[in-house]
Amino acid sequence: xxxxxxxxxxxxxxxxxxxxxxxxxxxxxxxxxxxxxxxxxxxxxxxxxxxxxxxxxxxxxxxxxxxxxxxxxxxxxxxxxxxxxxxxxxxxxxxxxxxxxxxxxxxxxxxxxxxxxxxxxxxxxxxxxxxxxxxxxxxxxxxxxxxxxxxxxxxxxxxxxxxxxxxxxxxxxxxxxxxxxxxxxxxxxxxxxxxxxxxxxxxxxxxxxxxxxxxxxxxxxxxxxxxxxxxxxxxxxxxxxxxxxxxxxxxxxxxxxxxxxxxxxxxxxxxxxxxxxxxxxxxxxxxxxxx
Numbered sequence: 121x122x123x124x125x126x127x128x129x130x131x132x133x134x135x136x137x138x139x140x141x142x143x144x145x146x147x148x149x150x151x152x153x154x155x156x157x158x159x160x161x162x163x164x165x166x167x168x169x170x171x172x173x174x175x176x177x178x179x180x181x182x183x184x185x186x187x188x189x190x191x192x193x194x195x196x197x198x199x200x201x202x203x204x205x206x207x208x209x210x211x212x213x214x215x216x217x218x219x220x221x222x223x224x225x226x227x228x229x230x231x232x233x234x235x236x237x238x239x240x241x242x243x244x245x246x247x248x249x250x251x252x253x254x255x256x257x258x259x260x261x262x263x264x265x266x267x268x269x270x271x272x273x274x275x276x277x278x279x280x281x282x283x284x285x286x287x288x289x290x291x292x293x294x295x296x297x298x299x300x301x302x303x304x305x306x307x308x309x310x311x312x313x314x315x316x317x318x319x320x321x322x323x324x325x326x327x328x329x330x331x332x333x334x335x336x337x338x339x340x341x342x343x344x345x346x347x348x349x350x351x352x353x354x355x356x357x358x359x360x361x362x363x364x365x366x367x368x369x370x371x372x373x374x375x376x377x378x379x380x381x382x383x384x385x386x387x388x389x390x391x392x393x394x395x396x397x398x399x400x401x402x403x404x405x406x407x408x409x410x411x
Contacts, residue, residue, distance in 0.1 A: 153256070153397050161253050168244075168261035172236065173268055187269035188276055191224040198341045208342055214372050215284050221277060222371055223340040223364045226302045229270040230360055231331050233303060236262035237310025238327050241318050241407060248408055255404045256397075259314050263307045270299070281371070291370040298366040305359040305389045311396030315403040318410050339364050343374070344381065356384035359392070 158165075177184060195217055203209045203216035237259035241248065244258050281288070317323040338360045339347075347355050356362055362385030366378040 153401060154254070157254050158256065161257055164253055165257050165261050165264070168257060169265045172262055172265035176265070184268070184272050187228075187272040191221060191228055191273050192276065194224055195221045202341045208346075214286065214368075214374060218280050218284050218286060218372065219343065219368065219374075220341060221280055222368050223338075225270060225273055225277060226298065226363050226367045227335065227338060227340050227360065228273065229266055229299070230302045230306045230363070231335070232269055233263040233266035233306035234309050235327055235331060236266065237307060238313035238317060239324055240310070241314045242321075242324065255407055256311075256400060259307065259310050259400075263303050263310065266303075266306070277371070286372055288371050289373045291373065293370075294366070295370045298363050298370060301363045301366075301386060301389060302360070304393055305363065305385075308359070308389055308392035308396045311400045312392070315400050318403070318407055334358075334360070343368075352381055353384055356381040357388055359385045359389040361385055 198220045199217045203220070209216040240258045240262040241255070248255065248258075313323055313327065337358055344352065344355065344361060344365050362378050362382035365374075366382050368374045369378055
């Protein structure tokens with residue numbers, strides 16, 4: 121008995137004929153960052169950052185006002201205990217409340233971005249286990265979303281500068297550089313801790329302690345000029361030391377130029393970022409299994 125040939129009909133949709141199958145496999149060893157892949161998922165980065173902003177202010181009574189309340193209350197406390205009782209006001213040519221609030225802005229930007237990026241993978245576990253995308257987008261979006269609070273609080277700083285009659289100088293042109301350094305520092309530390317947080321869940325309990333300790337070893341409540349000169353380069357190993365002093369210099373025109381301190385802090389930040397990127401990529405293949 122003869123067998124009739126099978127006739128294959130053409131696909132109804134021409135696009136179906138061009139569909140390809142992509143196989144995603146875990147790679148072993150150390151891998152560099154695929155910036156082309158990150159650019160391909162840039163829309164996802166934007167939507168995750170927008171999601172973080174909406175979640176932060178969802179069902180809150182004061183909303184974005186928290187971005188103002190936190191630094192203002194910290195400024196008041198520092199002004200009472202450090203400015204008056206410790207008499208740090210006499211060691212600065214800038215009014216102490218303004219000096220402190222100007223330092224609190226980059227610090228709040230850093231601490232918010234650092235905390236959110238460190239916990240970002242744990243908070244996105246449902247997304248990680250269901251679809252594929254570059255996991256680096258998650259901590260990166262958390263860092264970017266912190267810029268909203270910074271922008272809101274910056275308006276208060278402008279009002280304080282007008283109140284005290286302090287005008288910025290040409291150094292303000294470098295302000296975006298200091299903002300970028302604060303974000304990069306937060307991302308660098310956040311990459312290390314977010315990857316460790318997936319593997320060791322008790323890491324998240326150390327983050328508030330690290331943030332609190334880091335605040336007091338950063339020149340926020342005091343100028344770096346009170347640190348003995350022979351120790352300042354060692355002190356600058358704190359990435360935020362150069363950023364905070366640079367912020368004050370750019371906006372308030374303080375006599376303490378960041379100079380070598382900023383250079384050391386920048387080098388430390390770059391080293392931490394490169395190491396964090398490679399470590400994050402190495403651990404990335406196990407996130408879906410461990411999270």
